[in-house]
Amino acid sequence: MSDMRLIVAGAGGRMGRALTRAIAESKGAVLAGALEAPGSELLGKDAGVLAGLPANGIKVSADLWAMSKDADGILDFTVPAATIANVAIAAERGIVHVVGTTGLSSSDNAVIKSVTNRAVVVQSGNMSLGVNLLAAVVKRVAMALDESFDIEIVETHHRMKIDAPSGTALMLGQAAAAGRGISLDEHAARGRDGITGARRPGDIGFASLRGGTAAGDHSVSFLGPFERLTLSHQAEDRMLFAHGALKAALWAHGKKPGHYSMADVLGLSDI
DSSP states (O other): OOOEEEEEETTTSHHHHHHHHHHHHSSSEEEEEEEOOTTOTTTTSBHHHHTTSOOOSOBEESOHHHHGGGOSEEEEOSOHHHHHHHHHHHHHHTOEEEEOOOSOOHHHHHHHHHTTTTSEEEEOSOOOHHHHHHHHHHHHHHHHSOTTSEEEEEEEEOTTOOOSSOHHHHHHHHHHHHHHTSOHHHHEEOOOOSSOOSOOTTOEEEEEEEOTTOOOEEEEEEEETTEEEEEEEEOOOTHHHHHHHHHHHHHHTTOOSEEEOHHHHTTOTTO
């Protein structure tokens, strides 16, 4: 099979530049386009140079329809509005859409899922192997420990991150909720301030820290009578997410239409 031709959405952002580097460093994929928002000061710039690489001749453009004509997939770590706009075009073109965007609403996710009867979408709050293994372990531990063990999730990210809790924290919360057989929407405690009263039994708590240049630290604590168990993951460089997204795209190439996750990519969906 020839190299997979990939578009990087948000090519001028931190993750976009990391994705461009990951494609350049890996076999089986080539950069086919670099997408940025209309009006961006980066339009017309060379995507390779933006990523700290030699010039590659791929100019940053805002026209996804044109650049997707000869592409096989798009790697999308942008913002919700941009991702939703990209979903329709990727589905119409029949290309793989890898979605790592966080901060998506329930209605945004419904839009993404609405195209998966005719398009291949791989969506995850985190593309790393370690985090997806952590989620699988969290689900099993939550299944094993009853409500006498309270669940608290703490995440730390760099000062520029614009959404909270992180997509990874919510993914871990979903794993814990699945293990308990409950709805995260009904049991999430996402903010505590002032006189809150005693902790509600069965809640899954979230705390978000922001500062510095942290790529992403996550911990899930199970706090029971006289003992605590904490599971954690530290990301040292966002390149691990970029290589995970590239792995997802290559895995999805040629798959039948559907909505997939990194658990599917890594063979963890049955855990």
